[in-house]
Amino acid sequence: MTEFQRICLVHYHEIGLKGHNRATFETRLLKNLEALLGAFPVVTIHRIAGRLCVFLKEGTGWETAKAVADLIGQVPGTARVSCGFKCPRDLDEMVRAARAAMDEAGEFSSFKVAARRNHTDFEIGSMDMNRIVGAALCAAYPDKRVRMKDPDLTVGVEVVQGAAYVYARSLPGIGGLPVGSSGTVACLLSSGIDSPVAAWRMARRGAVCVGVHFSGRPQTSDASEYLVDDIARVLERTGCIARVHTVPFGDCQREIALSAPPSLRIIMYRRLMFKVAEEIARREGAGALVTGESLGQVASQTLDNIRCTDAVVELPVFRPLIGTDKLEIIGEAQRLGTFDISSQDAPDCCTLFMPRSPETHAKLPVVLEAEDALPIERWVGELADAAEVRDYACAAYRPRTRRAHATAEAAR
Numbered sequence: 001m002t003e004f005q006r007i008c009l010v011h012y013h014e015i016g017l018k019g020h021n022r023a024t025f026e027t028r029l030l031k032n033l034e035a036l037l038g039a040f041p042v043v044t045i046h047r048i049a050g051r052l053c054v055f056l057k058e059g060t061g062w063e064t065a066k067a068v069a070d071l072i073g074q075v076p077g078t079a080r081v082s083c084g085f086k087c088p089r090d091l092d093e094m095v096r097a098a099r100a101a102m103d104e105a106g107e108f109s110s111f112k113v114a115a116r117r118n119h120t121d122f123e124i125g126s127m128d129m130n131r132i133v134g135a136a137l138c139a140a141y142p143d144k145r146v147r148m149k150d151p152d153l154t155v156g157v158e159v160v161q162g163a164a165y166v167y168a169r170s171l172p173g174i175g176g177l178p179v180g181s182s183g184t185v186a187c188l189l190s191s192g193i194d195s196p197v198a199a200w201r202m203a204r205r206g207a208v209c210v211g212v213h214f215s216g217r218p219q220t221s222d223a224s225e226y227l228v229d230d231i232a233r234v235l236e237r238t239g240c241i242a243r244v245h246t247v248p249f250g251d252c253q254r255e256i257a258l259s260a261p262p263s264l265r266i267i268m269y270r271r272l273m274f275k276v277a278e279e280i281a282r283r284e285g286a287g288a289l290v291t292g293e294s295l296g297q298v299a300s301q302t303l304d305n306i307r308c309t310d311a312v313v314e315l316p317v318f319r320p321l322i323g324t325d326k327l328e329i330i331g332e333a334q335r336l337g338t339f340d341i342s343s344q345d346a347p348d349c350c351t352l353f354m355p356r357s358p359e360t361h362a363k364l365p366v367v368l369e370a371e372d373a374l375p376i377e378r379w380v381g382e383l384a385d386a387a388e389v390r391d392y393a394c395a396a397y398r399p400r401t402r403r404a405h406a407t408a409e410a411a412r
Contacts, residue, residue, distance in 0.1 A: 004085035004097050006065045009158075009167055010052035010072055013079035014177060026052065028396065029077040029178035032239050035395035036075060040068050049118040049160050055086070062104050066169075073171050074238045076204045077178035082156060084167025089122055091129070094164050095136040098155050101168035102141070108152035110145050113137065115157040122159045133157055174204060179239050180396020182206030185318065186281035187290040188273060189213050189244065191227035191346050194292030194321055194329055196235065196338040201320040202290050203240035208397050210284050211244035212277045212387075219250030223346035230341045232392050242397035245280050245387040249273070252379050260370050263359040266300045267367055271312040272376060272383075278313045279384040285400045288316045294329065295322050299358040308362045 010033070015025040030045050030052055037045075041057040041064065054072070056065060065083050072081045083104070087097040102111070115129035124132070137155065138146060158165045187199040189211035199209045213228045225246050235241040256268050277289050293301045300309070310317050321329055333339035391399075 004087050004100065005058060006056040006060050007084055007086050007165060007167075008054040008056070008065065008069050008072060009082045009084060009156075009165060010054065010078055011080040011082070011173075012052075012077055013175060015077060016050060025077070025178060025181050028181050029075075032075060032077070032178050032180065032395050033072065035393065036071065036237075036239055037068060040064065040071075042068070048165070049158065051158075053165065069169070069171065071238070073173045075178075076174060076176045076206065076238070076240065077181075078173030079175050080170055080173055082167035082170040084156070084165060084169075087164050087166060089159055089162070089164050091124070091132055094129075094157055094166055095133055095140075097164075097166035098133060098137060098157065098168065099140055101166055102137070102153065102155060105153055105168040108144065110147035110151040111137070111141075111153040111155060112146055112148050112151045113155045113157060115159070117159045119159065119161045121161070129157055129159070176204035177206030178396075179203050179206060179394065180208055184208040184210060184242075184284060184286040184397075185288045185290050186210050186212055186277050186284060186286040188277055188292070189228060189231070190292070191224040191231065191342060191344075192292070193333050193339060193342040194294065194297075196231045196292075196342065197329055197332045197336060198290055198292035198320050200235060200240055200332075200336055202318065203235070203238075207290075208394060209235070209241045209290070210280075210286060210397075211241060212273075212280050213244055213246045214249040214273050214276075215246055216250040216253070217248045219254055221346075227341055227344060227346050229390065231338050232390070234337045234341070236392040236394070239394050239396070241392050242394035243284075243389060243391050243399075245389055247276055247280075247383050247387045249276075249383065252383065256374065259373055263357060264362065264367060264370050266358045267305055267308050267362045268371060268374075270300055270305075270309045271367070271371070272379065274309055274313045274317070275376065275380045276383045276387075278315050279380050280387060281315060283384070283400065286315075288318050289313065290318045290320070292321055292329075293319045294324055294326070297326065299360050302360045304361040304363075305359070308364050308367050311364055 018025055026047055041060050043055040043057050045054050069081045069083050084101050085097040087093045113130045113134040115126045117126045156167045185202050185207045187209050189195050203209050215225050232241050232244050260268050
């Protein structure tokens with residue numbers, strides 16, 4: 001166990017390109033990390049010289065520090081996270097801290113030192129620090145060689161006002177923007193493979209994701225709802241989902257199946273789902289809908305059918321997977337940790353009352369004519385009111401108050 005205080009330095013890239021509002025993005029990422037790291041021995045988190053620094057309690061061991069860094073690396077907005085130590089601004093102490101960090105960095109054959117002086121009140125410049133610290137580490141590790149280009153390990157030394165931060169083990173983050181920096185979206189969330197990945201991609205772009213799950217209940221079991229909850233728990237680990245509305249959709253599907261031309265059932269199901277999701281989005285103050293559709297993957301995802309479903313709503317519809325093939329989506333779901341959950345069989349509204357030959361090139365006038373016989377507007381309100389809500393941990397989410405909702409409705 002080392003005498004130095006352990007830290008995790010959080011590096012960001014896209015946030016660093018922001019202008020006068022950069023501090024807003026940094027603060028949002030800091031607040032998200034504070035919430036997500038509540039179960040770990042974190043003393044505080046500060047902004048330091050273009051980084052966020054997570055300070056761990058005295059006596060924290062390596063395994064705990066590694067677990068903290070691994071979680072931080074999966075939080076949207078993080079480009080890279082480094083494990084290291086805070087030490088005095090003394091070269092001998094920096095070398096000792098660097099050796100401690102290198103000993104915990106795993107196997108490596110080559111290394112380099114990357115020093116940076118952020119305050120000129122420290123008399124030794126960055127180049128001289130590279131040379132002095134590097135020479136000391138070469139003497140301490142005679143079997144390791146220095147390689148300035150593409151080394152196995154980079155030892156970072158950052159001198160700021162009042163302290164120095166030294167690190168060796170670094171791992172890449174997922175990048176993007178911190179959740180809560182890009183507004184709120186309503187994600188149509190099934191228990192399948194695609195839609196959780198689509199929601200995660202939107203969270204990575206800074207959106208607060210509110211899920212809308214259409215259950216086949218009472219015409220099917222509620223098994224899909226449990227799988228969606230499991231999926232949401234995975235997304236919750238990194239603050240990527242705030243709430244899920246579960247809509248009992250089976251009875252309306254049954255009514256559509258009884259009255260609509262079989263080939264148009266899927267389009268009519270989708271249009272009603274979009275209308276209900278839009279109503280829930282308005283109640284949540286969301287600015288867009290999100291789906292996991294990929295162009296041409298199934299019958300409802302042809303250009304003509306997408307045009308017909310989009311025509312029923314006013315909100316923009318985002319499809320972050322539209323140009324992604326199934327193997328790519330599966331790979332991303334596996335990395336995200338939702339694939340095994342989504343691979344379990346569960347009857348839901350997507351498999352209920354499906355026609356043998358669905359229309360792949362629907363015409364909007366024909367669809368509108370088929371919908372005329374159905375009480376669509378009444379169903380939308382009833383289904384949105386019947387939705388069951390479950391909340392998840394998302395530091396950036398603020399539930400809309402009744403007063404705010406009433407004000408927005410009056411403005412419409």
